[in-house]
Amino acid sequence: MKVGVVTFPGSLDDVDAQRAVVIGGHEAVALWHGDHDLKGVDAVVLPGGFSYGDYLRCGAISRFSPVMTEVIEAAGKGMPVLGICNGFQILCESHLLPGALIRNDHRKFVCRDQKLRIENNRTPWTSAYAEGDEVTIVLKNGEGGFVADEATLDRLEGEGQVVARYLGGNPNGSLRDIAGITNERGNVVGLMPHPEHAVEDLTGAGTQGLGFFTSLAAHAFA
Amino acid sequence: MPKPEILDPQGKAVHGALPRLGFTGVTDVRQGKRFELEFTGEVTAEVLAEVEKMAETLLSNPVIENYAVRVEQ
Numbered sequence: 232m233k234v235g236v237v238t239f240p241g242s243l244d245d246v247d248a249q250r251a252v253v254i255g256g257h258e259a260v261a262l263w264h265g266d267h268d269l270k271g272v273d274a275v276v277l278p279g280g281f282s283y284g285d286y287l288r289c290g291a292i293s294r295f296s297p298v299m300t301e302v303i304e305a306a307g308k309g310m311p312v313l314g315i316c317n318g319f320q321i322l323c324e325s326h327l328l329p330g331a332l333i334r335n336d337h338r339k340f341v342c343r344d345q346k347l348r349i350e351n352n353r354t355p356w357t358s359a360y361a362e363g364d365e366v367t368i369v370l371k372n373g374e375g376g377f378v379a380d381e382a383t384l385d386r387l388e389g390e391g392q393v394v395a396r397y398l399g400g401n402p403n404g405s406l407r408d409i410a411g412i413t414n415e416r417g418n419v420v421g422l423m424p425h426p427e428h429a430v431e432d433l434t435g436a437g438t439q440g441l442g443f444f445t446s447l448a449a450h451a452f453a
Numbered sequence: 454m455p456k457p458e459i460l461d462p463q464g465k466a467v468h469g470a471l472p473r474l475g476f477t478g479v480t481d482v483r484q485g486k487r488f489e490l491e492f493t494g495e496v497t498a499e500v501l502a503e504v505e506k507m508a509e510t511l512l513s514n515p516v517i518e519n520y521a522v523r524v525e526q
Binding site for chain 1: 458
C-alpha cells in the first residue's frame with residue numbers, strides 16, 4: 232500500500248514514521264502540510280512532534296492546514312488514518328476523534344518504555360494484534376492527558392472505541408488509562424505512544440510497535 | 454478558560470507557587486488565555502458574530518474550554 236506521512240512545520244517523527252511504514256511492508260509517500268492533494272495514497276499517518284510550535288493549542292493550527300482538509304475528507308470516506316502523539320492531538324482538534332489532550336497531570340514531560348494493552352484489534356492499524364495483547368512501545372509527551380466528558384468516555388468504552396490502554400501505572404493522567412481511541416467507523420486511530428519508535432531491534436523499545444504498520448496489509452487483503 | 458471539570462495543571466502549578474512567595478488564602482487558581490483582536494471602525498453585530506465564530510472554531514477548543522467575548526473601545 233501507499234502510505235502518506237504528513238510533515239508539518241515542527242513535525243519530529245515524520246522520518247521515523249516513513250521508515251516504520253517501509254519496514255511494515257509499504258511504500259512511504261512524503262506529504263507536506265501545504266499540499267492540496269494526497270498523491271493517491273491508501274492511508275495517512277500524522278506523525279509526532281510540535282507542529283506549528285504547539286502554538287495556541289497542540290494541533291489547533293495544523294488542523295486548518297491545506298493537507299488536513301484533504302485528510303478529513305478522505306477519512307470521512309473511510310481511508311485509514313493514524314495519528315501518533317501530536318498527530319492524535321491534530322485528529323482531536325479536527326473533530327475526527329472525540330475528546331482532547333491536555334498537559335500531563337504531573338506537569339512533567341514523560342519519556343519511557345510504556346506497556347499497553349491492545350483493546351480493539353478491529354481497526355486497520357491494530358488487526359495484526361490479538362485483543363488483550365500486551366505490548367511495550369515508547370511514550371514521550373508533555374500534553375498526553377486524554378480527557379472527554381463522562382458520556383463520551385462511556386460511549387467510547389461501550390462501543391469498543393478504546394484501542395489501547397496504559398498498563399503499569401498511568402503516565403499522564405489520561406482518563407480511564409486511555410492511550411488510544413478510534414472513531415465510530417474504526418478507520419481513524421489516535422495513539423499517544425509511538426509505535427514507529429519500536430519497529431527495529433537495533434533501536435528503541437523492541438519491535439512490538441511494528442504491528443500498527445503491518446496491520447494495514449492484513450486490512451488491504453481482508 | 455479551561456472548563457471547570459477539566460484539570461488545569463498550569464493553574465495548579467501557579468497555585469502551588471503562591472504560598473512559597475508568602476501569598477496565602479488563595480483556594481484555587483485556573484489559568485486561561487486572552488486574545489486581543491483589533492478592528493478599524495465600529496464593532497457591529499456582524500463583526501461580533503464573526504468573532505464568536507473565530508472563538509468557537511480556532512481560538513478555543515469547545516471540548517475543553519469556555520470563552521467569553523468582550524468589546525473594549
